[in-house]
Amino acid sequence: GQNIDQPTEMTATEGAIVQINCTYQTSGFNGLFWYQQHAGEAPTFLSYNVLDGLEEKGRFSSFLSRSKGYSYLLLKELQMKDSASYLCAVTDSNYQLIWGAGTKLIIKP
Amino acid sequence: DGGITQSPKYLFRKEGQNVTLSCEQNLNHDAMYWYRQDPGQGLRLIYYSQIVNDFQKGDIAEGYSVSREKKESFPLTVTSAQKNPTAFYLCASSIGAGSGANVLTFGAGSRLTVL
Numbered sequence: 001g002q003n004i005d006q007p008t009e010m011t012a013t014e015g016a017i018v019q020i021n022c023t024y025q026t027s028g029f030n031g032l033f034w035y036q037q038h039a040g041e042a043p044t045f046l047s048y049n050v051l052d053g054l055e056e057k058g059r060f061s062s063f064l065s066r067s068k069g070y071s072y073l074l075l076k077e078l079q080m081k082d083s084a085s086y087l088c089a090v091t092d093s094n095y096q097l098i099w100g101a102g103t104k105l106i107i108k109p
Numbered sequence: 110d111g112g113i114t115q116s117p118k119y120l121f122r123k124e125g126q127n128v129t130l131s132c133e134q135n136l137n138h139d140a141m142y143w144y145r146q147d148p149g150q151g152l153r154l155i156y157y158s159q160i161v162n163d164f165q166k167g168d169i170a171e172g173y174s175v176s177r178e179k180k181e182s183f184p185l186t187v188t189s190a191q192k193n194p195t196a197f198y199l200c201a202s203s204i205g206a207g208s209g210a211n212v213l214t215f216g217a218g219s220r221l222t223v224l
Binding site for chain 2: 004040042048050089097100101
């Protein structure tokens, strides 16, 4: 079966750095997405990786290793507004999106 | 501003009733999707449509129905046959489908509670 694993919850301190991991086992691979979702709101797109390596976008970076079936989202200079759930999703060989359950990130002052 | 509008935001339903959730987009996107979100689970695809007057079942289509009569609109009906309909429903759209790089734009969601 197809599976995406993420930690359920993480806690970090304002101003610090946090890394949210995502491992996947899917039928084929056509890209990996990270979305941010604040409680009760819609998910919003953060990043897309299809080749190995690091993609940097301001305070957020996303890394992909296709051989290891592994990605991480790196958040720097954490702010209170970064408290949210972070969803990892993979596009499989049929271009269907497979979603992880999300990681709830709690930022403490 | 372009976006996706879902309504209602909150909906209460008695058992045995059908309800319809509205989803309208003005992004000129071809593809539209309905997802269900439950605590502790990933988003699950209910139905999707790549073109007007055509739609396909997702992973959990039983107890749901959709229509796509206009490009802008993709309403979802939750029928009385859906055994556990209480959930957060998300509508999304993308420029197209069949690509690994399709970024989804989501509506704000509709929270359905069955009493």
